[in-house]
Structure formats: C-alpha cells, structure tokens
Amino acid sequence: MNDWKLCYDGFDPAQEGLREALCTLGNGYFATRGAAEEAEAGEFHYPGTYLAGGYNRLTTDLAGRSIENEDLVNLPNWLPLTFRPEGGDWLNLLATEILSYRQELDMQHGLLRRMMRVKDREGRITAISATRLVHMQEHHLAAIEWEIRPENWSGKATIRSALDGRVVNSGVERYRQLASRHFAVLTAEQVGEESIALLAETSQSHLRIAQVARTRAFAGHQPVRLERQLVEEQDFIAQDLVVASSADQPLRVEKVVAMYSSRDRAISDPLGAACICIAGAGDFAELLDSHKRAWSQLWWHGDLVLEARHRTQMILRLHIFHLLQTVSPHTGDLDVGVPARGLHGEAYRGHIFWDELFIFPFLNLRLPQITRALLLYRYRRLPEARRLAREAGFRGAMYPWQSGSTGREETQVVHLNPKSGRWLPDNSQLQRHVSAAIAYNVWRYYDATRDEEFLNFHGAEMLCEIARFWASIARWNPKRERYDICGVMGPDEFHDSYPDAEQAGLDNNAYTNVMASWVLQRALTALDRIEPVRRGQLCETLSLDDAELEAWDEISRKLFVPFHDGIPSQFEGYEHLEEFDWEGYRGKYGDIHRLDRILEAEGDSVNRYKASKQADVLMLFYLFSIEELQEQLERLGYSIDDDTVSRTIDYYRQRTSDGSTLSRVVHSWVLAHSDRSRSWTLLREALESDVADTQGGTTAEGIHLGAMAGTVDLVQRGQTGLEIREAFFRLDPHLPEDMRGLSLRLRYRGHWLELEFGCDTLTVTAPNGWSGPESIMIGSDTFPFGAGAKLDLQCRGGSWSSVA
Template sequence: MNPWLLTYDGFDPAREGVREALTTLGNGYFATRGAAPESQADGVHYPGTYVAGCYDRLVSQVAGHPVENEDLVNVPNWLFLTFRAEGGDWFAPGTAEILTYRHTLDMRQGTLTRFLRIRDPQGRVTRVEQHRLVSMDDPHLAALTMTIVPENWDGALEIRSALDGRVTNAGVARYRELEGRHLVPICGHAAHGVIELLTRTATSRVEIALAARTTLAGGRCRADVEEGWVGDDRTVEVKAGDEVTVEKIVALYTSRDRAISESEAAARSAVVRAGGFATLLKRHIRAWDRLWRRAHVTAQDTEVQQILNLYVFHLLQTASPHIAELDTGLPARGLHGEAYRGHVFWDDLFVIPFLAPRLPEITRALLRYRWRRLPEARWAARAAGYAGAMFPWQSGSDGREETPRLHFNPRSGRWLPDRSHLQRHVGLAVAFNVWQHYQATKDTAFLAGFGGELLLEVARFFASLATCEKGRYAIRGVMGPDEYHDGYPDHAEPGLDNNAYTNVMTAWLMRRVLDMIGLVGAEGVGEQEIELFTAMTRRMRVDFHEGVISQFEGYAGLEELDWAAYRKKYGDIRRLDRILEAEGDTPNRYKASKQADVLMLFHLLGEEGLDEILTGLGYEWNATMAKDTVDYYLARTCHGSTLSAVVHAGVLARLRPGASHPFLVEALNNDVRDLQAGTTSEGIHLGAMAGVAGLFEAKT
C-alpha cells in the first residue's frame, strides 16, 4: 500500500457517492467532487462544484409553511468531457460495458487519475486515461486531460467538452423537497477555441463565470450554445492503437473576487493566458509540496498513514492559504457536498488547534470571518434582550441564524421543529478559537485588536445571559453539544438549564478575558464588568449527581434507556433520536446522548484545566470523580456524530489508554469507511478529520 494513493478498483454504483466525496479536489477557493467527467446528476453520480462563501437564499413550502434556507451553491459543472466512436452513443454511465476501471487519488500531488477500458454495443473496445487537478497554485484554475486509445477500431472519434449551468442543489436526498434552483443563466459564448458561461445566483445575485479552453491536435471544431449550456465538439480520424489526447483548461471567477473589472472577462483572460496541463501540474505539485512540509502528520502503520494523509489533504483543500484573502468560514462538510447546506457550525473548534501552529494565516482568516459578522451577532443579542454578541449555531453569508425551523426525519417521514439554534455554546467555540490562535502565535497585536474584540463581546453576551440565583450564576434555556436533549419532557418551552459544558466553558471564558485585560489592557471595559467577569470565574453553577457532573440541571431525574433492547432491535443506534421519534418517543426522556457533552470539557480543558475551574468554582472535584464521570457518560452515549469518537478517543487516551483503541479505530474509519451509513457521500466531516489528525499529533 502506498500511503499517498487512495485507489478504487472496479465500478460500484452503491459506493460512488462516497468515492466522489473522498476524491474531491479543491484549493480553498473552490472544490469539485471526484465524479466521472462524462456523468451528470443521476442518483449515482453527482458532479458538484462549490465556491467558498458563495451562498444563495430560497423559500420552499415545507409541511404547509414557507421556509427560507440559504445554501452553498452548486455552481456550473466544468468537468463535462466525453467521447464517442463514429455512429455510436456518447459515452455515459450505462451506455457501454466497463471492462476495467481504476480511480486513484494522489494526495501528495493533489491529482485524480481514472483509467478504464470499455466495450460499446458494436463491440469496439476503447482505452481511456484521465488526469485532473484543481490548482493549488492559482485558485481560479482547474484542468483535465483525457487520452483515448481505440484498441480494435478505426474511424471518426468525437470529443464533447462542455460547461453546464443547468445544475441544481440536489445532492442530499432529504433536502430534495426544498427549492434548489439557485442558478439563473445569463449568457454563453464560444469563440476562438474558448467556451464561456455566465450565470447568476437567484437572490444573492453573485455572478459566476467559467471559461474553458479545449485542445485536440488535428480536430475539426463545432460549438453548441444553449440556455445554461455551452458545448465544444471536436472530431478527429483515428486508427486502432492511436493515442489521442485532449486537454481542458478551465478558469472560474465570481463577482465577489478582488482585482477584477468583471467576472466574465477575468475568466476569459485567465484561461487564454494559462499554460497547458503539464505547466499547471508542475506549479500545482510545487504548491502542494510547500503545504505538506508544514502540515504532514506521521504514523507508524501504513494504513493509518494513508487515512491521516487523506484527512489532512481534505482539510487543506478546504482551508488552504488561499482563504487568507477570502471572506469565508469553515463549512462543517467542507466544499465536498451539500449536507448541512454548506453552513458553518462549531467544527473549527476541532480544526483551529491543528492549523494554528502550522498555518496561522488560515486560522486568522477564519476568525476574521466571525469578526466581520460581529454587527449581526450584536444585533441578534440585542434583539433577544442581551448584551455583547450572540453568534448563530448555523452561519452562512452574512452571519444571521441559518438554523432551519424544521428538520426532516427520514425514518418517520415527518418534518419536526428544529431547536438547535439554542446551542449558544457556539460563541464559546469562537472564544476558544481566538485563544488557541493567540497561544500558537503569541500575537498580542491580534489580542489587542479584532481577536480581543471577539473575546470580549462573547464574554459580554454570556455575562448577560447568566442570572445570579442564590449566590450562583445560572444559564437557562440553552442546548449543549449533545443535541439529543433540546428540552424537558414535561415542558412546553424548549431549552435546558445549567448545561454543564456551557457553564464551565463560560467560567473558562471569563478567566481568559481577564487574562487578556492583563496582557493588553482594559480599554472600553468598566470596573463593574471586570467585577462581574471575576465573580463568574468563581460562582458559575454546575450540578452533580451520584458523584458525577450532571449534563444539565434535572438530568438525574431522566429515565435510563434499555440500551441492549434497542441495539438488539435496530442494530445501529447512532441516530437514536430518529428511532425514538419514529416510535412516537423522544430522547428528552432518557439519559442518552448523541455525542460527547460533559466529556467535551475533558477534551478541551484537559484533566488539570477542568480541575482548576471546578475547584475554583468551589466544588469538590478529584481524580475518582473524573474517572466516574467519564465512565458514566461512556455508557450512555450512542455516538451519532463523527466528532464523538474523536473526543472519546482523546479523553480515554489520557485517562484509560487501553479503552481508547475502539474509539480511535472508529474515528479513523468514520469517513473513509462511511461508518455513518451514507453521510460521507453528502460531504466529508471536516471537524472529525482534523480531530483525528490532532490525536496522532498528540501521540507523537
């Protein structure tokens, strides 16, 4: 096994979606799934391309209600490239017998190679080899070559290259009832060997321009322009054994780009000036080499090394140095698919600790994304009656709350209220990331500037969210990271009181704000605020039961779930929430968690850090209580999130090393083996990938 190569032999329709996601190529500016270039969205293949920060908002009718959703847009498909032998059908899925098929991702060089032999209905055998890149050197360029060898036939060989703007957002089955037509075609052109397509997003009105230069020595050329589609057909005479190579060089620009007059002219100019595939490849490999020297993580086992290379590769393709000049956050599913609609959650909490020491310019850019949305977060806090900045659980273009009002349970077929916007702890993640960046860089100017502003505004929000009750500060009506509990079973109003993760991390936050004031001063911070921040480091409320931390107030009164019975009945119970809802029940009734909640405190703070905060709050806390707390929640978590195995592996590696191995194996295999049963095809899990890399960094 070569740890730098991910190879798939044979065509497997059931696994094609996962393969496409895992062989995505990107450069931080845009990314394209590893779909076959001759394919279109057909239920097996999904050739999606996504531009960082390019969102659009549409209204759909869901369960009789108008629902507005903002999506990361599936932009026009630049990949399309196919062929046919004289008198035959254009090669497409299902039109020919596949004799040989191999699909290889080279992570070291950032290229995708596809080799196949096919036999058409007339018995003609053709060998095809394709190479693809999305340039890490120039973020606006991509390239594709195809070498065709007719093995047993002579005649005319036709090549069709196209830009397809008729695509929609349809990559996630449970969203297909929602409106997904985000692209409005504007115009298409074909002249002097270059085809161009200009589209615009429906409501955000972002122009997306593509230009493609297709070259084939000795071929006759014919262009085809339709609404939303521009084609370039070439014909060349061949004999058996001839090698025919076609190159397709593509440029992609949007109206959000800097230093351009307009996107269509920029794309046209770039594709005309770009060199051939070999030139682009040389520069692309050089750029990847620079990245790998800064971000490579090593393991002794070759198979583990391959997975680590894959996960760091996808992390760097989403958060590359090119985003340093972009206004973009970190989509939880990368630029690899449409799950979660391309929204930004808290996954950078797992990414920034890995990137900050290696590529601080990237983490600074990700924090700039949050800082630019401070006005919206301040407005959200003020509208809810609070001070400071209240960041949304799901963020997209402008920083408003993008969490949908309803979510779909595919097991029951019902649309249900989505209350996850109550995860106010996303602001704590922003603050944690600020401090991680500062610790990695020791950049006091950052702390005195926009980083410190983020930290202070989040602290002001949590200070206003808390209320002093009987000498302790309480936070009510929120959700923790667990997500299965969004309220009490006997309460009409959603939300939980005194979630331990939220309260402890609030105490941590107040400590860091006071540290910041000590380092760079307290400009704009009054004495009363400093007194309140100080009091909250000493008097936040944390509930306990049976000698362990209670996940939230009232947790002790919930019922125990019959875990054995549910595992026997359903087998995989990772999505226990869907199972229970389909049964007419709710996880709110049970001591059952989707993912690490209390254990996140061990993951972020470490045993010593958690001990310092709890004892600083005046609570009894010792090693036995820590062990008991870990064991207690270990038995009551079903790991419905890819992040859960990462957290458990890390926590257990420190507290009980022998028990961490199963979680480490699961964390390693979550995406590469698609352990979440189909979710990887909708987009990789970026936080989990970074978390796995961080685990191995800690081991070495």
C-alpha cells in the same frame, strides 16, 4: 498499499456518491466533487462544484409556512468531457461493458486519476486514462487530461467538452422538497476558436460566476487536425471536436478551465477576468508541474508520519488533504468560514458550525495564517452577533449556531425525520455554547502564536463581547447563591428540552457553564494583556467600566455546575431521566446512532432518557487538561479528583450513541492516557467514519471535516500529550503499542519544532530558533531548551532523561 493514495478497483454505481465526496479536489477557493467527467446528475452520480462563501437564499412554502434557507450553491458544472466513436454512443459506464476500471486519489500531488477499458455495442474496445487537478497555486484554474487509445478500431471520433448550467442543489435527498434552483445563466458563448464561456448569477445574493473552458487535442505533443462544432442548448454550451483516430494511436485531450466570481479582488468583471486567465494559462503539463510544487510545500507544513498500519497512515493523510483543500493559504484573501461538511457536498447547506473547534488546533500549529483569516470571518460578523444577542434580550455578542454569508442565524426552524417522514421543530439555535467555542478558538490561537496585533485589534474585542453575553445570560439564584444559565442546549443534540415540557431548552448544562466561566476569565486576562492605550480605547468603545469587569469576575466564580452521584451532571435534572435499553434497541434496529429519529418515529422522545448523541460533559476533558479543568472548577468552588474523572468518563461513554462523528474523537482523546488500547481502537473507528461511511450514506452528502481534523489533532496533540498555555510547553507522550513511532513538524510562536517519538524515546529539535519558554516539560520532568537546541530523551520507569 501506497500511503499516499486512496484507490478503488472496479466500477460500483452504488458507491459512486461516497467516492465522489472522498475524491473531491479543491484549493480553498473552490472544490469539485470527484464525479466522472462523462457523468450527469442522477441516481448514482452527483457532480458538484462549490465556491468558498458562495451562498444564496431561497424561500419554500412548506406545511403552511414560508421557509427561507441559505445554501452553499452548486455552481455550473465545468467537468463535462466525453467521447464517442463515429456512429456510436457517448461514453456511459452505466450502459457499456467495462473490461477494467481503477480510480486513484493521489493525495501527495492533489490529483484524481481514472484508468479504464470499455467495449461498446459494436465491440470497439477503448482504453481511457483521465487525470484531473484543481490548481493549488493558481486558484482560479482547474484542468483535465484524457488519453483515449482505440485498441481494435479506427475512424472518426467526437470529443465533447461542455459547461453545464442546468444545475440545481439536489445532493441531499431530505432537502429535495425545498427550492433548489439558485442561479440563472446570463451568457453562454464561444470565446475565440478554442474556448467556450458561461456566466451565471445567483437569484438573491447576486453573485456572478464566470467559467471559461479551453479544449485542445494532441497526438503526442503535436496538435491534431480537427473540426470544431458549437453545441448550444438552454443553459448549456459545448464544443464537439471531430478527429480522426487510429488503432493503438493515443489521442490526448486537454481541458483547462478558469473560474472567477464577482467577489474576487483586483478584477473588473468575472467573465473578463476568466478570459484573460485562460488566455495566459499554460498547457496541462505546465499546470501539473506548478500544482505539484504547491502541494509539496503544503505537505512540508502539514504531513504527519507514523509507524503503524499503512491504512491508518493513508487515512490520516486523506483527512489532512481534505482539510487543506477546504481551507488553504488562499483563504487569507477570502471572507469565509469553515463549512462543517467541507466544500464536498450540500449537507448542512454548507453552513459553518462549531466544528472549527476541532479544526483550528491543526492549523494553529502548522499554518496559523489560515486560522487568523478564519477568525476574522467571525470578527467581521461581530455586529450581527451583537444584533442576535439584543433580539434575544441579552447584551454583548451571541454567535449563531449555524452561520453563512452574513453571520445571521441560519439554523432551519424545522427539520425532516426521514424515518417518520415528519417535519419537526428544530431547536438547535439554543446551542449558545458556539460563542464559547469561538472565544476558545481566539485564545488558543493567541497561545500558539502570540499574535499580539490580532489580540489587540480583533481578539480582545471578540472575547469581551462574548464575555458580556455570558454575563447577561447568567441569572442570580438567591436560593443556591449562584448564577444559573437556563434555556440552552449543550453539545449533545439529543436533548433540547425536559420530558413533556412545552418550552425548549435545558438549565445549567455543565459544559456550557464551565465554558462561560472560562470565557469570562479569559476576557479579563486579555484586557490585562493588550497594550494600555488599546485597553483604554476598547473599554471606551465598548463602554466597559470597572463595575462590569468586577461582575464578570464574580460570575466566573459563582456559576452553578450540577453534580449527581459525585460526578458532573450533563444538565440540571439529568439524574431524573430514565435509563435507556441500549441492548434491546441494538438488537431491534442494529444501527442506533440516530436514536432521536428512531424514538420519534415510534412516538417516543429521546429527551426522556439518559442517552446522548455525542460527548457533552466529556468535551470539557477534550478541551482542557485535567490540571486546567481542576483549576477552572476550583475557581467555581468545586473539586474533582482522578477517581471522579475516571468515573465521569465511564458513565457518559456508556450512555452515548456516537451519533456524531465527532464523538469518537473526543472519547479517544479522554482515554489517551488512561486506556491506550481502547483509545487507539476508538481512533481507528473515528478514522473509518467517512472513508467507510460508517453512518450509512451521510459521507456522500459531504465529508465530516471536524471529525477528519479531529483525528489528526488526536495524534498530533492527544497521543503526544502536547499542552500549550501561557509560558508553558509540555509533552507527555503515551503512544499506543500499535503506533511504534511518530514524526511531525509544528510551528510554535513563529518557529518550527521537529518532533520524533518512539515507543520510549523522544527527540525535540528547534532548528531555526525558538521564541518559547527557556525550558520545556516532558511528562513531569523539565529540560532546558533554546534556539538550535536538540533534546534526545529516553523514558525509563515513567521518567524521562537525556540519552548519553
């Protein structure tokens, strides 16, 4: 197996949706699903192209109410490229005899290839090789190269190259009852002899998208004589290239496409910019060369090499690959967030959730400039977060559970249960913990980079306004002499209310309350950290006085955290819920990941049971080391020892359905030190979530980017025990037996570290300087470290020492 390639042998229509999502190509500016060039949207295929931040709103009248949704728009399809022999049919793998077929996603070079041999109804055999790229350096460009080789026939052939504006958002079946036509085609025309152009505009956001396609044909490196015919239909334009072909004489076709939007900088209009771009674009070979160079540089930053099963290495690279296609160095010029399902499909409508909590750790330590750009997406939407807080009766900034273009709450008010066919209220917006996740991301970025400028002029303001929100949502409970946070949801989406309650929301979710305490503390730290002049300006701007800051400190020490049987409760009253019949339901249904849908279809509610969709309390053990969590709980007046930690992990793991792909990532993390074998098993299960579509059809609607990034971070930090905070840098490696070695490169506060882990060895090198602490911890041992230093260590009896 090639560790750099995801390969499929044979054409399987039922698997096309999955393959199309996993074979998506992108560059952070736009991405296109891996649908075949000759394929049209239908039962098996779904071509989709998505622009980062390319949203539009539509309203649907449904069940007696008007429902408005904002979607990441499926843009005009630039892929169409097909051919037919004279008198024959257009290429269609669903209606022709396939003699051989292979598809390869080359992650090292950012390429999608297909190699096939087909026989038509007249017995004509043709070999076709297709190569596609979405350019990683010139982010407005994409290109396709086809080589067509007739094996047993000669004669005229027609090649059709098109831009198709007959596109709707229909990639998610449960959304198909809703309005889906997001744009109108304004212009479809020929541009010069070789090119066609299409200009479209979205209906509400008035985003203009221009695509210009240039198509050429060659025999070897020489242009062939051909006849061009323009094909114009409603919202569709194509060029037919009629050429003479001979048996065993390959014909090479190049299609180069430029795409611009009205949001781009330094342009007058997108169509004019696309025309200029295509006129200056090189041929396919030139584009391929510069594209490969850009990917080589990205992999220098991002690769992670392990001595383990080849499939594990391949999937880890697949996950890094898709992360770097969704957000890339080009993200720095954009005002975008990270869609939870990437730019790979329409699930979750392309919205931004809290998944960046799992994504940023990889970027912080590899490409921190991308994290900074993505945090600025949140900063620019701080005014909207303030408005949301005011409307809910709170102060400060309350970020939405689902965000899109403006930062308003995009969570739908109803959702469809496909098992019952019923539309149900959606209370997900009560997941106020998204604000804590954003604050956490701000501080961890600062910890990894010491970006003082960001903290001074963006981060501290976000932390203070989020802290102000938590202080305002907390309510003093005189009976217990502590503060409560009521009417919220935790990360576990199975529980949105108490059994039979008329009002949604839960009280004192342990994860939420501990995080709120941590945020309040971090905001105070940030104010102490920034420049005195800036602190004064910020306090003046936000009307922060000493009394309010003292209140933050008090609340951070007196928030209530519920416990039962000596372990933290998921929320207050959790212990009164019924135990769930896990074995009985597994026997009845098999797959019970989405237990909430199963029970609702039965007329029951998961709110009645101690059954979670995903890690909730255990998220605390994911975000904080045991020492950090113990310190935070001690600040709140609680204590947990190692036995409590172990019992808490066991308790909640047994009561979780893993209905979220993120859940196994968290569970593997919390077991990384205590149960390496089980941790490794869970990691491998998490790695398979998308590539094997373990949730049964969800990956075709878009990859789970948070889970993908989380698996990489699980190796990067979880298995290495990497911990960064303040002037504290620590490694505590606990590699599983199946992982015999690990090599990676990390960027810490402006300098690169090179790390090589063996079963009981470790080499740490700072080749180009070091701005971190003068010593680093390995396990419980401390070693001096500085610029140009190299540590060669070996573990003996649980203690690390230098190799003589």
